[in-house]
Amino acid sequence: MFVFAEDPPTVVSCASFTQLGPSIYEMDANHGSWAADGFCRVIRMDEINAGDPYTINVDLYNVIAWGGADSGHLGVMYNAVDEDNFDVFYFRLHNSAPCFQSGYVLSGDFVGSSNSPCPNGNPPGKTWFNVLVEVSSDGRVEIFLNGNLVNSQTSHFNTKGRGGVVVANGFQNIMKFRDFSLYGMA
Numbered sequence: 001m002f003v004f005a006e007d008p009p010t011v012v013s014c015a016s017f018t019q020l021g022p023s024i025y026e027m028d029a030n031h032g033s034w035a036a037d038g039f040c041r042v043i044r045m046d047e048i049n050a051g052d053p054y055t056i057n058v059d060l061y062n063v064i065a066w067g068g069a070d071s072g073h074l075g076v077m078y079n080a081v082d083e084d085n086f087d088v089f090y091f092r093l094h095n096s097a098p099c100f101q102s103g104y105v106l107s108g109d110f111v112g113s114s115n116s117p118c119p120n121g122n123p124p125g126k127t128w129f130n131v132l133v134e135v136s137s138d139g140r141v142e143i144f145l146n147g148n149l150v151n152s153q154t155s156h157f158n159t160k161g162r163g164g165v166v167v168a169n170g171f172q173n174i175m176k177f178r179d180f181s182l183y184g185m186a
Contacts, residue, residue: 012083013169014040024178026063027167034170038110039088042177043080043164049184054161056133057183060091061176062125067094069125073168074175075100076133078141079157080164084108087155088166089133089143096122100143104156113153120148128178134185135159 011017015031029040048054056076065072075090088110089102098115099122105111123129123145132144139155163182167175 037169039166048161078163
């Protein structure tokens with residue numbers, strides 16, 4: 001299992017990245033633009049279980065964005081080939097339909113693939129919520145919000161046990177995350 005506390009992660013396109021406690025971090029994406037800067041991202045670059053199934057588990061907390069705490073774009077990256085090529089799933093706190101957006105980043109550019117409402121509604125701002133991403137060896141992915149299945153999809157990139165946390169630039173977004181873990185599935 002990998003956690004961010006073991007080694008410093010790779011931080012890309014963030015205004016700042018701060019460790020607030022033993023396993024709590026803050027990502028500041030309050031700069032730039034979505035078109036030019038894409039996602040502020042914090043990546044665990046060590047790979048586990050090359051090609052084997054794995055899980056990412058993390059708690060997210062939206063501090064603020066352009067429309068207050070109940071707006072913003074925060075989520076999880078997985079199958080990270082490198083800092084500019086990865087699959088991604090993020091929540092749109094300000095928009096119930098769609099509540100989430102999935103896709104991938106190819107050479108630094110986001111390519112959206114699907115979006116939909118969340119079965120039990122949007123996660124609120126200024127409240128911790130749990131995101132669990134299960135990636136199978138054949139590219140099937142299941143995303144859970146607070147223990148409830150939100151979406152099943154197929155990944156763009158091959159299964160690669162590497163990932164992290166994202167928040168969109170250009171929307172005045174600041175978020176926290178805690179207890180990030182990436183581990184192989186039995």
